[in-house]
Amino acid sequence: MNKARTNPLNTTAMHGALILYTLIALFPVFVIIINSFKTRRAIFREPLALPDADSFSLIGYQTVMKQGDFFLYFQNSMIVTVVSLTFILLFGAMAAFALSEYRFKGNLIMGLYLALGIMIPIRIGTVAILEMMVATGLVNTLWALILVYTAQGLPLAVFILSEFMRQVSDDLKDAGRVDGLSEYTIFFRLVLPLVRPAMATVAVFNMIPIWNDLWFPLILAPAEETKTLTLGSQVFIGQFVTDWNAVLSALSMAILPVLVLYVIFSRQLIRGLTSGAVK
Amino acid sequence: MQTRRIRWHIAVFLAPAVLVYTAVMIFPLFNTLRLALFTEVDQTRVYVGLQNFRTLFFDPIWSEQFWNALGNNFWFFLIHMLVQNPIGVALAAILSHPRLRFAALYRSAIFIPTILSFVIVGFTWKLILSPLWGIAPSMLDAVGLKSLFAPWLGKEEYALTTLALVSVWQFVGIPMMLIYAALLSIPEEILEAGEIDGITGASAFWKIKLPLILPSIGIISILTFVGNFNAFDLIYVSQGALAGPDFSTDILGTFMYRTFFGFQLQLGDPRMGSAIAGAMFAIILVGVCIYLFGIQTRIRRYQL
Numbered sequence: 001m002n003k004a005r006t007n008p009l010n011t012t013a014m015h016g017a018l019i020l021y022t023l024i025a026l027f028p029v030f031v032i033i034i035n036s037f038k039t040r041r042a043i044f045r046e047p048l049a050l051p052d053a054d055s056f057s058l059i060g061y062q063t064v065m066k067q068g069d070f071f072l073y074f075q076n077s078m079i080v081t082v083v084s085l086t087f088i089l090l091f092g093a094m095a096a097f098a099l100s101e102y103r104f105k106g107n108l109i110m111g112l113y114l115a116l117g118i119m120i121p122i123r124i125g126t127v128a129i130l131e132m133m134v135a136t137g138l139v140n141t142l143w144a145l146i147l148v149y150t151a152q153g154l155p156l157a158v159f160i161l162s163e164f165m166r167q168v169s170d171d172l173k174d175a176g177r178v179d180g181l182s183e184y185t186i187f188f189r190l191v192l193p194l195v196r197p198a199m200a201t202v203a204v205f206n207m208i209p210i211w212n213d214l215w216f217p218l219i220l221a222p223a224e225e226t227k228t229l230t231l232g233s234q235v236f237i238g239q240f241v242t243d244w245n246a247v248l249s250a251l252s253m254a255i256l257p258v259l260v261l262y263v264i265f266s267r268q269l270i271r272g273l274t275s276g277a278v279k
Numbered sequence: 280m281q282t283r284r285i286r287w288h289i290a291v292f293l294a295p296a297v298l299v300y301t302a303v304m305i306f307p308l309f310n311t312l313r314l315a316l317f318t319e320v321d322q323t324r325v326y327v328g329l330q331n332f333r334t335l336f337f338d339p340i341w342s343e344q345f346w347n348a349l350g351n352n353f354w355f356f357l358i359h360m361l362v363q364n365p366i367g368v369a370l371a372a373i374l375s376h377p378r379l380r381f382a383a384l385y386r387s388a389i390f391i392p393t394i395l396s397f398v399i400v401g402f403t404w405k406l407i408l409s410p411l412w413g414i415a416p417s418m419l420d421a422v423g424l425k426s427l428f429a430p431w432l433g434k435e436e437y438a439l440t441t442l443a444l445v446s447v448w449q450f451v452g453i454p455m456m457l458i459y460a461a462l463l464s465i466p467e468e469i470l471e472a473g474e475i476d477g478i479t480g481a482s483a484f485w486k487i488k489l490p491l492i493l494p495s496i497g498i499i500s501i502l503t504f505v506g507n508f509n510a511f512d513l514i515y516v517s518q519g520a521l522a523g524p525d526f527s528t529d530i531l532g533t534f535m536y537r538t539f540f541g542f543q544l545q546l547g548d549p550r551m552g553s554a555i556a557g558a559m560f561a562i563i564l565v566g567v568c569i570y571l572f573g574i575q576t577r578i579r580r581y582q583l
Contacts, residue, residue, distance in 0.1 A: 019385075
């Protein structure tokens with residue numbers, strides 16, 4: 001490589017800039033987490049100090065455990081996210097297969113119709129969605145959220161998956177047909193396993209927005225027994241504004257599951273984002 | 280030979296996706312736009328044509344709020360374009376440098392705020408900027424700038440900009456990743472050819488890489504636009520449905536929520552809520568069309 005590109009001064013400057021921005025990105029999260037383990041007095045006296053033997057306290061976590069039903073909220077978020085992702089992947093892959101595999105009248109139009117939703121946010125239809133959920137009695141059930149998130153995730157899923165399915169070799173599918181496999185078997189047995197990496201990308205893209213959404217839980221399922229973790233922590237923190245220990249602990253508890261998910265899936269997510277799946 | 284029989288499996292493959300998508304997304308979207316054309320008199324629906332929109336744009340009670348929210352929304356978008364996207368491009372440019380050590384580590388760390396929910400981000404920054412806790416003032420004090428501190432979220436003139444910057448902090452990871460991907464896809468031969476002609480370092484970025492990643496910058500701009508004009512959560516979490524102080528942080532999303540659901544003493548009004556949704560739809564549609572027909576087709580693409 002050329003000398004000009006590996007100038008030590010440049011390298012230092014680059015690391016300096018990156019370290020500075022990394023600090024900006026992580027500092028707020030760090031401050032919240034360390035302070036959640038401190039006594040109220042230590043939180044105010046030395047907000048930037050790490051908890052030590054003197055200032056260590058779990059009082060905030062105890063309040064959260066006693067007052068909020070975080071386990072239920074977590075469970076609701078889990079159900080909504082997992083079921084929505086399953087539907088998005090299954091329905092999305094099926095539709096993508098139909099669009100990429102068969103030539104039929106209306107193929108192009110159907111593709112464009114499904115792609116409309118990539119750019120138009122589903123929130124615009126909220127008024128009518130709420131009316132519909134009230135009319136069908138789905139309001140304040142997790143199904144309302146699952147249906148909305150499935151509809152929201154499908155357009156991009158179909159788009160990405162059909163790009164990938166076009167790359168699956170025709171010879172393989174035709175060999176299956178010669179062997180007398182039905183179209184369904186070809187899809188589930190031959191094609192689906194081959195597009196697994198693309199499915200993982202779609203899943204990771206959809207997981208974070210669904211888990212973090214506040215708008216639809218607030219409007220469609222605000223009842224105590226259907227609150228998601230995001231809505232639950234919003235309401236909880238809103239009620240405990242003056243109890244700093246509880247607020248900091250609730251925030252830390254909300255950060256934790258997302259961080260765990262991120263650590264597990266970050267490779268997949270970054271590979272998906274950088275493989276040009278969204279271009 | 281196969282005769283022209285109906286291939287049912289195609290319908291079976293398409294049906295679930297098309298049904299859910301149509302019933303839960305497309306149909307409510309049009310239904311919302313239709314609802315905007317009605318009003319309620321004595322509990323019956325009355326068709327009033329574009330009256331609701333006239334009220335929204337020209338009736339002083341509504342229009343003042345609407346134009347305020349729209350203006351704030353444009354300012355919100357502008358800050359993202361001027362701060363978030365340049366920082367994202369700069370970070371990506373540094374990260375894509377060959378032989379940079381720890382690149383993956385930096386990348387993952389900088390992306391962390393993007394995965395946090397608005398609830399976490401909103402409250403976290405509210406606490407940090409709070410004059411009660413004093414983290415922000417004492418940090419400014421450490422660099423001798425304490426006089427600059429103000430309770431930014433509580434001041435009408437700063438609150439919106441502060442929230443926009445918080446949102447930038449949260450989402451800078453997305454342009455960073457997309458531009459990073461675009462930069463990696465530039466073939467090494469092109470850069471080496473530039474080097475032979477004496478174009479290295481910063482000038483290589485401006486003269487060779489930047490023109491090549493313009494399409495990605497276009498995509499990021501439209502994603503930012505759609506995201507910003509549909510934003511709600513961050514403002515709601517940190518300033519509440521009233522988007523205070525004195526509506527200075529009100530954007531279309533919070534305005535629609537307040538109108539639709541009502542707040543404090545005002546009753547919710549689904550028809551006017553639908554009218555606001557209609558306006559948002561039009562704005563997003565215009566933005567997407569400008570991108571698709573005005574920008575995307577004109578950006579020069581290079582065959583790599």
